[in-house]
Amino acid sequence: MQLLSRISTRSFTSTMSSTTPLLKAPVKLALVQLSGSPDKGRNLAHARAKVLEAASRGARIVVLPECFNSPYGTKYFPEYAETLLPSPPSEAQSPSYHALAAMARDAGAYLVGGSIPEYEPATKNLYNTSLTFAPSGALLATHRKVHLFDIDIPGKITFRESDVLSPGNKLTMIDLPEYGLIAVAICYDVRFPELAMIAARKGAFCLLYPGAFNMTTGPLHWELQARARAMDNQVYVGLCSPARDTGADYVAWGHSTLVGPNADIMEKLDEKEGIIIAELNHARIEEVRKGVPLYTQRRFDVYPDVSAGNVKYDE
Template sequence: MSKEITIGLIQLSSSSVIEDNLQQAEKLIKASAADGADMVVLPETFALMEKYNGQKLDFVEQHLGGPIQGWMQRVAKENQVAVIGGTIAVASGVDDRPFARCYVYDKQGELVTYYDKIHMFDVAVKADEVYSESNNTLAGDETKVFELMGVTFGLSVCYDLRFPELYRLYQQQGVQIILAPSAFTQKTGEVHWQLLLQARAVENLCFVAASNQTGEHDNKRKTFGHSMFIGPWGDVLGSMSQQEGFINRAIDIEHIEKIKKRFPVHTHRRL
């Protein structure tokens, strides 16, 4: 019998108003869960898309305590759906540099694990669009693998997608689905979003489920949308355009083993 899990990707155009973002996210989570999702994946910075650099420092939560964490626990329990909580700012112990933390809650609203984004987005996308994430975010230094509903997941966030060594570690740990909540920019998304998702899936013979921010935000920056599921053969199993909403997909985990038997590239590594 095939082992299946249905995942919902939640695509948002988050603003700098937390209450509005949570209201829209909850509406989409309810719809995705009602449509059969066992798990929903929120995008990076789902609760707060900063209007100015450093705005998030006014909303830093303590680990295991805070309104956004409480909200995630409640919506998971009320909708009987596991919640992958994009990222929120959580105190790191370093002043003015919280972690960008992705929490995982099960269907009962219990904390499973969390992941602190490792790779910081310090780039100039173009002359007037410069990001310096490390100025007000502390990088994490631990990979995170967890199991839910008999499936093994590996956590990553957005800019992590450009660093294949992270995902090779996950492949060695038997990860079957890579999760990648993101806020990928419009400019870089047009050329690299799907390419990177497919590369990570093909390299590691696993599924990738990536939710993204979309549209123009109230800080005037634009994100690419196109949340999507990629199969271990690199095929696009489902994709959105740039509207807010959700997309659900049932994933057949046994498909990985069928490919590995036929095409055992994972056994042929030399370096």
């Protein structure tokens, strides 16, 4: 099977030395909370304008929301799905791929392109897929949502992504040469701490989750999950949501949030469209880890290190 991922081939078999900065240089991160519509062309053009705006304000890593190019919902995934393999796809196969590559190139920034519905002809599978591009416009990595959103909260919400989507099967870490490692996952993936633990122990300075929690799970767990992943791992965590549209079939919570390595809320939006821009730096990670030295106190003689197991980084 041809791989979408352009991730570095290094194996991440050991954590970084405590003397090696996780974050090599300060970097401004942007979380772009977009309003969406049923018009894919409009969504791509709007995303481009906001990515360029974020870059003009100094952001060098920009994140878009889950399903930024389409409405979110099982009935929409097949309609809006694009073919990404073989890579690179033609513009006819994936206008979103080419739009994202151009955004990254024209912004001169790393771009975590939210997610888009993907169709794989060889398997006839649909995926919820995030593409990350370099400032050159080159594809760096692909993440297919590992944990599908299947929930049933009586009287509140029932949703089954697995009725339409197939799960991905790899953890996605991306090497940004000027800065260090980031990890990318999608929405419901944030509820599973193993992905975050592994990425942090392998040296990621930031965990990024394009996501679209709803009006039930959002107020319950959105901020809580972001802070929990940051607290457990003492890294930066960014959750990037679509803006809320009360007329949509699926109403997103919004409230894109950036959390610091001490589980502190650095920046948070409300439900409306907006952009968070904040600077990340290694000194803050080091300060937190010196104060509460989890990385030297774990008892792997008592319980297993999940990062030392059979972790799949490539399909």
